[in-house]
Amino acid sequence: MSDSNKSIWWGYLPDEILTHIFTFLPIKSIIICTSVSKTWKSLIQNPTFISTHLHHSHTKSQNLFLLLNISRNDREVNALHKEDDDPDFTEYTSFESPFHAPAPGLHEVVGTCNGLLCLSYSLPNHANEIFLWNPSVRKFLQLPSPNVTFDTHGKSCKSFGFGFDPKTNDYKVVRILSILRSCDDFGMSRSVVDVYSLSTGEWRMLSASASLPPTCAITSRGPPAFANGALHWIAVANDKKRFVLVFDLGDEVFRQILLPELPSYAGKMMWNHVSAYGNSTVGFQRGIGIGQINIWVMKEYGVASSWTKFSHQCPSLGMPSPYPVGFRRNGEVILLNIGLELVSWNPDSQDIKNLEINGYLDTFCGSYVESLVLFDKATKGVVTY
Template identity: 75%
Template sequence: MSDSKKSIGWGYLPDEILTHIFTFLPIKSIIICASVSKTWKSLIKNPTFISTHLHHSHNKSQNLFLLLNISRNDREVYTLHKEDDDPDFTEYASFDSPFHGPHLRHPHHNVVGTCNGLLCLSDGSPYFAKELFLWNPCVRKLLQFPIPRDTFNTHGLFQASFGFGFDPKTNDYKVVRILSIFGGSPLDFGKSRHVVEVYSLFAGEWRMLSASDSLPLTYAIISSGPPAFANGALHWIAFSNDNKQFVLVFDLGDEVFRQILLPELPSYTEGMMWTRVSVYGNSIAGFQRREGSGPMNIWVMKEYGVASSWTKFSYQCPSLGMLRPCPVGFRRNGEVVLEDNRIGEAVLLNDRRGLISWNPDSQDVKNLEINGSHKTFFGSFVESLVLLDKATKGVVTY
């Protein structure tokens, strides 16, 4: 073999072949490749390649994981669990919270949502949060940005809620904040008004939607936990002034609100309240329960957006014996993950809540042997390179 042929190596491969090879590599290997040369770094940090890699990851079902926010040795840890053919829910990887670093100390934060490998976090509840963060733990990038400041002095009594998702029409990530400002009592919806603000990652700033874009209905959001992001839209449970409960939907592409009607319930279910809406495959599901202990209804929307397709596939979990069964989401096999608050008095005193998986069809219960907390977040996750190309103000590499 001639010397010229011996010298041909990876550095001489066409860019198209290199990017094709990179697409099939694990995230850790891609990050290492980005340090090999300026050429490789430029190819990997190209926004087009990042989008191509994300699309490939979504198409590989074995790359879908479930994300949990738990407490381990009094530290917040995010764990990934590979679900496919794994009834034991074995841990695949874990990430320490980025806020344990010396320059990023925030004692309390909440998960607003997750999408395409990004986590949206707030430094407190929606009422008191001052900053939001977009975090990609796989590439160790954190974007920090402020929240428009609203207080009791500026608006009076108000309710706040955040949502996070991806707009496929503009290839943009958006954070939505809804302020419900009450003219008097929080129950006096007739005097309430709503302020809707949208943060665009592409623009790097907040926008306030005009009044015509807001839902022309007096309502209050009553969902516990963050909204469900499905089919390009955010979903909350809301309560109107005429005592109607419905799913409040905000389309991230059109930036308009709409409603999805909830099932009409017979009179014997009086006292049952809708508590939250969750992602269920490519659709949504709603949880309904009474105050305190008692039965829990789970409704699945079989055909997204079609109110007549709501199906109650289980109505209670009598075998669990919990004080307050608290659903946190669904596994890919349709099982419900709940916080079991009866694990033990010592556990409860330390705010540790055991997570269990419950099959509504067979009524089988499996202890996942994972301790959660009142801030436990459960949702699908895909490893991605999103934010790797960002080097703007507010982005921290740690």
């Protein structure tokens, strides 16, 4: 069959068959297909197809693992690694950020969901530059500035979160802003909660922020865990008790989940952060100067009595100050060692494998899926690079 006859044959395929074929193509091939014809481009940039492709990407066998802010040849890069049935942790691809922080050390990962990354760059007590970025399709969007800033309300401490609201099929960025005289003066603070919606392109100040405990402060290191349609932080009240602060992206309300009560001899252990492992919520405790990690899993979501200690680090690991970064799909934990080397630790066997990757204090890891999110928004401020 000649090339011209092939083109005619493709041209007569029903839209349903074309979109089914597109669903099984790699991202790069799908993007090339948008240049074939206006009809193909319209089919691929249809929000329904983007959603269908995302669902297929979640269910197919290849799973990827994202490492953000790692060091290679004294340069900061980002990488995707193969996960399933690959003990060598083979790199799938690497990519550099299309934008740069205003100054070193001001880069913050807010979160990742459905192939979309949320990043924040900020100067202390000043407005943040917040981006949504899809490296798979080489597009990003800079969010507008929230209404409440340092210039309008003075000094503040802030925490961000990012996730997907399945009830409205929308991506949301949450900012909790504690306005105070100093970042240690929790009792004098008042909180403002803003939510950015990708579908509207605007920030909203929530009246539900009144349900945020007025005398609590977020102590989590790194981004909150996104699981079960909600964001999760470690927070502390005035009585020094720590709990999980939960923000439901659908209902847009806060609630609290108690953390396990610890015996008095565990005073050198402190709650570090919460992480997501599948649909489970996991709490990390880190020893203060004793090289110890406890992992707690909430067996029944939202039920404080279901917290179960998953593992306890043994001194034989030989790491004086390991920091847990996150989970791999196989249940192993990525640790950042005192020399900023990344290692993979199996809590069951206690085996450790050096990944031969150097990180930074703000290195982020998590499961990743390639998607077309943002690919249909070229006329709404999304930048192609």
